[in-house]
Structure formats: structure tokens, C-alpha cells
Amino acid sequence: MTEVPSPQLRISDQNRESALSALGEHMTAGRIDIDEYGERSARITAAKTRGELGEIFADLPAPHPRYEDVPQAVAAPEPVKEAQPVPQRPNSPDNWSPPQRFLAGIVPLAFIAAIALIATHMVAWPIIFVPLGLAAIGKSMWGRDWNHDQHHRDRRDRHLRDRERRRELRDSYRDHRRGLDH
Known part of the structure; x- marks a missing residue:
């Protein structure tokens, strides 16, 4: 059972980044256009509370911003599971x-x-x-x-792909804005 936090609770930069990432996915999926992305991303950047952030995503399906800092209500403890052995990667130093x-x-x-x-x-x-x-x-x-270490390389490759995707979105947005200005 989770406790629903107050919409007046202030958000962090990490929450704003999560919201911008979710908004980018909506633009990629075609739910919002580039102009709406620009407007909503400006509102996300200016948002101070969860309520303000929630209003931006009110008409959109998942994904929504993630709040890793949501307080959990006290619940009955889960039964203790036996530890499962962690599978070793074939090329691991172990x-x-x-x-x-x-x-x-x-x-x-x-x-x-x-x-x-x-x-x-x-x-x-x-x-x-x-x-x-x-x-x-x-x-x-x-x-x-x-x-x-294969895991390190995979993580680095994923980071580079994400960074390239963000650059493409930014450049697309800038190109679109330039087209409107002329």
C-alpha cells in the first residue's frame, strides 16, 4: 500500500529530467507535436510541485514522470525469500x-x-x-x-544512443522553430 503524496510536494531536478524524458517519448510516439513539446517542456522546467507536473501530463497516457522518492506506507513485511544465485556472465573475470x-x-x-x-x-x-x-x-x-567488462560497454553504448536521441530531438525542435520564425 502506497501513500499518495500531496500535489503541493516540491519536485527535484531528477523528477524534472524524468518528466522531460517521458515527454520526449510522447513526442516520438506522435501524441504531441514539436510546438506542444516546446511549450510543455518549458512548463516542466518551470514546475515547482508535483501538482504542476501532473497537470502537464493529465491528458497523456503512460509514461509519466517517475518519483523515486515516494514515501511508502508501513505494510506487513514480505516473507523472506531464499537468495537466488546470481548468474555469472560467461566472460566475467570470475x-x-x-x-x-x-x-x-x-x-x-x-x-x-x-x-x-x-x-x-x-x-x-x-x-x-x-x-x-x-x-x-x-x-x-x-x-x-x-x-x-561487457556490462560496462553495454551501458556506455546505451548512454551514447540516448544522448544522440536527445540531440536529434533538440535539433528537430530548433529546426522547426526556425521554420516558424521565417
Whole structure:
């Protein structure tokens, strides 16, 4: 059971960002046009309370802004579930073989040692090929992901796609506004 917060409760920047994201989805779906998006996004930016934000989305279906800070009413505790084992990703460092672990640990050390030796003029610059060769061996034996975290790359790719989508929406809005001004 959740407690319905007062519409007079003030909102945070995170709530405004959530509202702008939801509004962008409505524009992408064709529920509102670019002019209405501009008007409503200006109202979202100026909104101070949940009530003001709610009025902006009153005539739109989900998605609506998310409020992660909604207070929860006290309810009966849920029964304790047994912990489920977390499935391991196949390329996770937890699943690496001893040779993979060794190589993943030695490559950064080899780079540091090579740079130190070159900086102190103890060895000529070609020593840098030793760690590069170790990295190439690791890649050839275990593939591209032998020393990378797939989850991190997925998150970064998702972030870049979202950023590009926001830029396209912004540019589309600006182009449309320029067309109205002329």
C-alpha cells in the first residue's frame, strides 16, 4: 500500500529530467507535436510541485514522470525469500581461467615497467612491444573480451544512443522553430 503524496510536494531536478524524458517519448510516439513539446517542456522546467507536473501530463497516457522518492506506507513485511544465485556472465573475470587471470594482471604491470625503463633510459623504446605482445596474445587466445567488462560497454553504448536521441530531438525542435520564425 502506497501513500499518495500531496500535489503541493516540491519536485527535484531528477523528477524534472524524468518528466522531460517521458515527454520526449510522447513526442516520438506522435501524441504531441514539436510546438506542444516546446511549450510543455518549458512548463516542466518551470514546475515547482508535483501538482504542476501532473497537470502537464493529465491528458497523456503512460509514461509519466517517475518519483523515486515516494514515501511508502508501513505494510506487513514480505516473507523472506531464499537468495537466488546470481548468474555469472560467461566472460566475467570470475569465470576466467588461471592463465587469463595471470595475463590480465601482468599486462598492466608490463606497461608500467616498460614506461619506467624507457623514462630512465635503461632500455631503448622497443621494450614497449613486450606488453603490447602480451596483450595481443591474450586477445588471440581469448577473443576481444578477454580483459573487458561487457556490462560496462553495454551501458556506455546505451548512454551514447540516448544522448544522440536527445540531440536529434533538440535539433528537430530548433529546426522547426526556425521554420516558424521565417
